[in-house]
Amino acid sequence: MGLNIQSGWIISEKEFKKEYIAKSEVIMAIGNGYMGSRATNEESYYNQTRNTFVAGSFNKSNEDEVTELPNFPDITNIEIFIDGYRFTLLDGEIIDFEKNLNLKNGKMLRKITWRSPNDKIVDFEFMRFISLNNLHLIGSKINISSNENIKIKIISGINGQVTNSGAMHFTDGVKRIFDSNILRYTTETLESKINAIVQSSHNILINDKDIEIAATMKMDRRIVNLIYNYDLEANKVFKFEKISTIHTSRDLEYAKCTFEEIKEKAINDIKNYKSMGYDVLFNESEIEWMKYWNDVDIKIDSKDIKDQFAIRFAQYHLRIMTNFEDNRMGIGAKGLTGEGYKGHSFWDTEIFILPFYIYNLPEIARNLLVYRYKTLDGAHNKAIENGYKGAMFPWESAWISDDDVTPLWCGVNVVTGKATKVYSGIKEQHISADIVYAIWLYYTVTKDNDFMELYGYEMIFDIVLFIESRLEYNKDIDRYEVNDVIGADEYKERINNNTFTNNMFKFAMNLGIKYYDELKENNEALLLKINEKVLISNKIESIKEKSNKIFIPEMTKDLIIPQDDTYLSKEIIDLTKYKNQTYIDSIFEDYNIEQLREIQVTKQADVIMLLQLLNNNFSKDIVKANWDYYEPKTLHDSSLSLATHVVMASEVNDIDYAYKLFRKAIDIDLGKNMNSSDKGIHSASLGGIWQSVVYGFAGVKIVNNILSINPRLPKEWNEIEMPLIFNDIELLINLTHEVINVKVIDNEAINVVINGKNIKIQNEIRLVK
């Protein structure tokens, strides 16, 4: 049972387990960033989740609900009957079964040999992909053959009865058929009024020769299907291609089109795709995947192929969750693979995912930061609503004009009947500083002045204005405090002076001051222009004063940084049982959230996160002391934790432990818990896997604006090879336990710190330990 890693590229399921359908649906999901779709089986099962999402197509199902990515009308369902018996893995006999996903080309495949209830042996091959070349295209193909004559019946079409777990998002749509074969279903989101056009067409081939079969139309409420019947001779191959498209009025390319024009374009697209056929369309997509892997592929030579697979798995999913063509949407906490977190963007993007893009595909990182820029109106509104100034970014973001979409209430307590307030939206204020950090990292790595001039400086100043207004003056001790917040550790709600938050605020203010002073010196025209928007000049003195007087909790004599004002005074209990947990949240079997607040227990990297992000600010001793203090107290009950601890375990040179944590981190989605991904993939965790490898085991960081490499491979690994772009210079880094090899593509020169030593690389360098 479970998932098998077949190679560095292929993951497969060899046994069909109906209870764990969701696992392969998510792990093997396909997409192209414009849209994503769970790897559901063609034939339906009662506990399946047929989700297809289009990035940015947010809608509120009902005025009382939070906006979310709606589940689009489904085209993945295809029902097949052999001699009148419905094909399902729950009937007849499964003689041979494999379902797999190939990360290299984004192809989902099922190969099944099935004995039908009337004892015919039938071979099926099911293939599906979402094109990386044609954003609107979903291709599906089924090959059927048998050593006996069989009667095949296929029902295929478009099903608009989909909801998000019961929440309806679309109107009852309009059904059309063109050329007796192309089905179209047009509908509209209820609140955001996005027009959606879903189309499907079919090609049928016998032994690769096109044939025409007259189909019967079968309609139901919100459903339009075609039924095909064919008597297949023994040993011939019946190939059924379903070419489908999704277009919407929210698509950037149709921003200026009328609905009629989009429909015209859509019908032309599908006619064109249909005539090209599945194989050509798939090849086009495969070529785009090759280009992607050429840009980002990290090769890991490990004793366990799973490590190689895991980093590619992360990069595959990061690709399919990110819309490369449109900077008006962020990345969902579950990508486009499930309804979890409603498609909203969190700090997951800036802190966990962005580094991958910054170092590999900086133009995509830029897109994602521009997305934040486009949500500034909402950040201003949120600041005003909370009595602050500047840009207070929402904890959860959706469409650029949606403002704050964090739910305020999480329903009533089922026992007491009292409404339960969600504090993350109001109290997790570090996100604004996290965005400053991401801009700093982006700029430091890319030197993209154009971005800074158009967006970066303005965003930073705007956020710093928020922080300036947010700080609370404690006149008794002449310092500025940040009280009543939630830090990174969500087990501690509404605490004062969370170190992570205060440090990040200080970092942001200092960066703002630095950039202000630099601009004042070098580009006052730009500063004046920005100042027209964000009025930074009036406040710069105050910012400087506050950045000096912001309270940074003092270390103990043992160098321990207090997580907040009271953490270190709380009870210490034996956490062994929970540290050894195989499922998260096991501590809740013994303690409730109120009790957890009174214990020195941490859900996820908090102080440790600070040590990672602002690593230049803390000495090795401090890092080690806090690592030793906090790691045993951190339960990693959030998927946003392990990767940070991998990096910091590497920093304190406990590589065995780092590797152990890395294996746990990759198991968040790829492990034995077959339900861990039911609601979708863990986006931040995937970005974290990349950081584990690059920041952790390769020891990549920035020291004084220079790229630093300090490899410390786990003993299980022989070699890592990774591409990186730094200051617009492409590098290929190859690391073994003995050799560090850095190759500069395009023969440019670059200064790099390797194992602490400044080295200028002209072409390629090879250092042997």
Place this chain on the structure above:
Amino acid sequence: MGLNIQSGWIISEKEFKKEYIAKSEVIMAIGNGYMGSRATNEESYYNQTRNTFVAGSFNKSNEDEVTELPNFPDITNIEIFIDGYRFTLLDGEIIDFEKNLNLKNGKMLRKITWRSPNDKIVDFEFMRFISLNNLHLIGSKINISSNENIKIKIISGINGQVTNSGAMHFTDGVKRIFDSNILRYTTETLESKINAIVQSSHNILINDKDIEIAATMKMDRRIVNLIYNYDLEANKVFKFEKISTIHTSRDLEYAKCTFEEIKEKAINDIKNYKSMGYDVLFNESEIEWMKYWNDVDIKIDSKDIKDQFAIRFAQYHLRIMTNFEDNRMGIGAKGLTGEGYKGHSFWDTEIFILPFYIYNLPEIARNLLVYRYKTLDGAHNKAIENGYKGAMFPWESAWISDDDVTPLWCGVNVVTGKATKVYSGIKEQHISADIVYAIWLYYTVTKDNDFMELYGYEMIFDIVLFIESRLEYNKDIDRYEVNDVIGADEYKERINNNTFTNNMFKFAMNLGIKYYDELKENNEALLLKINEKVLISNKIESIKEKSNKIFIPEMTKDLIIPQDDTYLSKEIIDLTKYKNQTYIDSIFEDYNIEQLREIQVTKQADVIMLLQLLNNNFSKDIVKANWDYYEPKTLHDSSLSLATHVVMASEVNDIDYAYKLFRKAIDIDLGKNMNSSDKGIHSASLGGIWQSVVYGFAGVKIVNNILSINPRLPKEWNEIEMPLIFNDIELLINLTHEVINVKVIDNEAINVVINGKNIKIQNEIRLVK
């Protein structure tokens, strides 16, 4: 495969066929008129339809959609795991299986012996009922035992993710738990703002002894579940009772309550029911069923037990689709068993269903007519919108204040893209006269003067005012016409002077005139009072004139009554193929609707319907001539056709043919077509089955306001026994081929026409042929 009739009371399915789940869901549906629920299996299957409807709880999912009965949060789903293996009939091995419904007590039962995938033999008994005694109560019970020790896990709760085929009707509700065991889910319809309270509680017994098991709560969006784990020893019996309730703010009994008060009442109800336990609750319901059968049971001694079963099946379903306690809602065309026709009421009620209630439970017939009275505002509005006066009843009705709910458009033509107008709402105008007919029948049978004074006269006058305004004067030939209508036969759209319509209009006008004159003579005070509302006096002369001059299409020399102005001039084709069809609508494989209009082909009883309803107006010769003409041209492609033809075949004394048609009529739901009931039961057809037996084979009709019996039993039958109430006198009629026995309950005297002879019955009469 298929359904087996076990006895006169029990229908069963002996083999589980997953493709035909909908058939048993509908045929074995349970209900009490307040609510109804499909007989879904406890464990889920991908193609199930879990529908639970509450009569009258109409809501519009979206402003563009038509109001419909929403599917209520589900409590029927219970998932069971044995030793970790999910119980499903698609896994393991079915050693023994039976699903059945007992009409006598409304109990749905499944008995299954199952071999689990790990080779344990487990016996299951699943029972469910909706109480006829406690309107809000749904009881469910599962007995599990094995000859080995087994680990049982049960997941049971409330699922609010339900929709009507994708159309959402309820808000995301509020979940509560009381006493660690009672679950409550409160929600609200989106447009009609009806509060719904759905509750479930559980009792667990081992060998009939109550035990307490701590349950774990499992929540999801719109879902609240409890999970129970229990290690059952071999040969002990684990009994799991799920006691659930539904209450709404639309319930008549809570009309004056606040939502808080209803919630209070609901929680008290379920606590009470839970403490009573399944068996006691079921017994209470069973007693109510006994009373019902005592009132209505028709006994048929036939060569085929199916005939006996079929009449009870009709009466069972008529009971569970009719809310006996509330006259603010009608009967849905599919009862409460499916989404078909959206729970709307049509002429099906007045013409097909009402006779059963009039002759057996007149107070319920009265309720249903009062429902129409309560929709008069909508009927007035419809008249005004169409430029008429008086009460023009809508073709489709829902909640009393909903006005006309007939859809105006049935979506665009998929090929042409043009919107398709639905003409039934505008053109099927006979429904208003059908209501007059129903009032006449009700009054004639019951002599309920109170009803007439409060509602009946007013409704008739109001409808007659509509008809008066509706008639079109053809001054060339000095007659009144009714052009551009749809008659009973829906294959002929927008025709002129449909005989059925014109005759029914004339009947209504004449009845109005008669009652007007009688009231003027005997109760002018009442007439004046009614006239304040409906202004009949001003128009009475005009009505009299028009009733004399309304065009009644003339018979041909062969006594054929033309169905409309042009029917008899249309082409006559060989319809043999379609008359022999095994599925309806087969003619559409060869002709489209436009072509059908040009052929002498009839979808459903039209002229024949007229001959049945106004049987006193037509001589035997006319009936015979038209029977011979129209029956061969009628395809019975509507379920509102066969029963009428059974009655008229009996009238022309072709009893063999009548019986043949009767068998077809009962097969509409009980026949071999396993998909015929997917969207719900055929309500009108069930009323028609009663008419087939009582009007057809027993030859019951009214002649000069006197009850007439003229039995003509099919040779396959030995005996019929039926209760009837006529003029408030209860009769028990027993008929064989040789003997007619009529017993008067309560020893009152009554005049009855038997085989054409007036007979006064004092006590009991026995006539031998």
